[in-house]
Amino acid sequence: MGGGGAFEATIIYYLILLLGCKAAAQDAADWMSATATYSKQTDASIIIEGACGYGDLHRSSYGKYSAGLSSMLFNRGSTCGGCFEVRCVDHVLWCLHGSPAVILTATDFCPPNYGLPADYGGWCNFPRAHFELSPAAFAEIAETRADIVPIQYRRVKCERIGGMRFTVYGTSSFYQVLITNVGSDGEVVAVKVKGSKTGWIPMGRNWGQNWQCNVNLAGQPLSFEVTTSSGKTVTSYNVASANWRFGQTFLGKQF
Structure with missing residues (x-):
């Protein structure tokens, strides 16, 4: 009985040691x-x-x-x-x-x-x-x-305080949004925007994390769909009211 307990303890010890070595090896590989x-x-x-x-x-x-x-x-x-x-x-x-x-x-x-x-x-x-x-x-x-x-x-993973931020720039026919404070992977790979009078409109990367589309969204509440490099998507509905202006920053959901 006592010998069996010692044997089991030894097995458990080596299992813990093996798992610890695997974790250390995985950490080094990262x-x-x-x-x-x-x-x-x-x-x-x-x-x-x-x-x-x-x-x-x-x-x-x-x-x-x-x-x-x-x-x-x-x-x-x-x-x-x-x-x-x-x-x-x-x-x-x-x-x-x-x-x-x-x-x-x-x-x-x-x-x-x-x-x-x-x-x-x-x-x-x-x-x-x-x-x-x-x-x-x-x-x-x-x-x-x-x-x-x-x-x-x-x-x-990126640890962020508060929601994603959407800063809008452009003209009546050119719309651009800068996306900051992104959690999870942090890397935005796809963006869509939606006005109250439109469907979801895919945006193209202009430079860095500035995204653009050629559309007039004036006078419409704005919603955004953001996808990161891991494939996760977050949708923020009506983050900007109908009277939004260029240069303003709006707060959305977070990953």
């Missing part, structure tokens, strides 16, 4: 290698007018936890809004002790500089995977005396 630098701008943002179209990153809620991505990661703007966990690794002088991580949102494009070698100045040259952080975010993972550090990164 991480990919890249490099990181930081912007030399004096404020806490990467840039005020970045390649994703978000404008002032503090107003759009991304702030200092924003990143410019090399073309390898930026994917012509489709990665805009996606979230990454980043940590400094394998450098005893520059990486902070314990390799703390930060969660970043892709908000800008880090352009290549083919006049410089990829390992000295041309950090964003294709096919390098590279992140340009704000000084404040960089300081949370590495010493700011470093010019460039080796990192690991992985995609994570």
